[in-house]
Amino acid sequence: MKLRLMAHLWLPFTQMQGFDAGARTFVRGQGTTLFDARGRRLYDAVSSIWTTIHGHCHPRIVEAIAHQATKLDHATLLGATNPVAEELAERLCSLARMDRAFFASDGASAIEAAVKMAVQYWQSAGEPQRTRFVHLTGAYHGDTAGAMSLSDIALFKARFGSVTFETRIYGGDGAFEEDVAAVIVEPLVQAAAGMRLVPPATYEGLRDIEPLVIFDEIATGFGRTGTMFAFEQTGVTPDLLCLGKGITGGALALSATLVRAPVYDAFLGEPRELVQFFHGHSYAGNPIACAAALESLELFGEERTLERAAAIARRAGTRLAALHTHPLVREGRQAGTMIGVEVRGDGRRIANDLYGRGHFTRPIGDVVQFVPPLSSTEEEVNAFFDALEGVLAVSS
Ligand SMILES: Cc1ncc(COP(=O)(O)O)c(C=O)c1O
Incomplete structure (x- = not known):
């Protein structure tokens, strides 16, 4: 078998030396x-x-992408909106029984947004000391600095400890102390930990707690565990819900952090108060990706x-x-x-x-x-x- 080494492409999570x-x-x-x-x-x-x-290249999703690409390929969501992003926000919120959708591109970006939302929420709520995060044993929430911090991956901590922040383990000491901003969990199954199943009783302890509850459904969302969202099987309603991966049916990069009204309301104020969410990505709410996502949701019903x-x-x-x-x-x-x-x-x-x-x-x-x-x-x-x-x- 001939070994073909690539000259310029660098693959994620892949040892490139000798890569065929x-x-x-x-x-x-x-x-x-x-x-x-x-x-x-x-x-x-x-x-x-x-x-x-x-499935790959589903004709309906391909058609939705092509159609949207001829109408509006991209327009920033910074201080502006587009009807496709609006419609998708409405559809997702109604499906997940949440109130607002904040868009980004990859799953880790949705997690970063959730972290910053939680911190600022508590500042507005008069409890600025709530800055700590709690996660499950074996957690994985992505590869950016904040998402790595929330992950329980020894290699991340060993290699990138200098750029990550300290967190606590759910069920361990200090998990519900008064300095905790949020508890983040993967519902039902921790995919990156090797499809590690999380006992349903784990989620019981998340009902009516003071810290915010963030559900990371980047892997489990969109039907993978049997229901549209895995949290539906836990009996717990999250305050923040992170979605990604299958959101567009798998065709384009898009992610979303959905929140409930009290979280969103904490960011409302006069412009001079500077309480709007200081966070955003260039391609947030990209109309082509949103069109693919809307078509994917249609397919859930039709197929x-x-x-x-x-x-x-x-x-x-x-x-x-x-x-x-x-x-x-x-x-x-x-x-x-x-x-x-x-x-x-x-x-x-x-x-x-x-x-x-x-x-x-x-x-x-x-x-x-x-x-x-x-x-x-x-x-x-x-x-x-x-x-x-x-x-x-x-x-x-
Ligand atoms: C549960 C979970 N959260 C977050 C992420 C990060 O998503 P992305 O790779 O799109 O940044 C992943 C990716 O595998 C994941 O499984």
């Missing part, structure tokens, strides 16, 4: 399939890291996406149960269509072997992930598990 670009170059996507430069068809078993919802997600979850659950006794499987974990198979062995090698069998996934340590597009058929789910069983059989 020829092995993983995707040139086309259609439905649940990615096509690589060598002409191989790959089932996108990880939804391109939890973004793709209705009965949540019903399809339920069928995928049932089929995957049955196949996962059959793997539990496999000597190479330590544990299978599932929250709806978010599935992790913790193996005894090298997750990377298993993922590579799966690639050879036409299934693209990316391992998290020794956890093989299966987070399929919600447009997947039961046959495709079966084919993935057949391939995984095949790979495990030759590894035994």
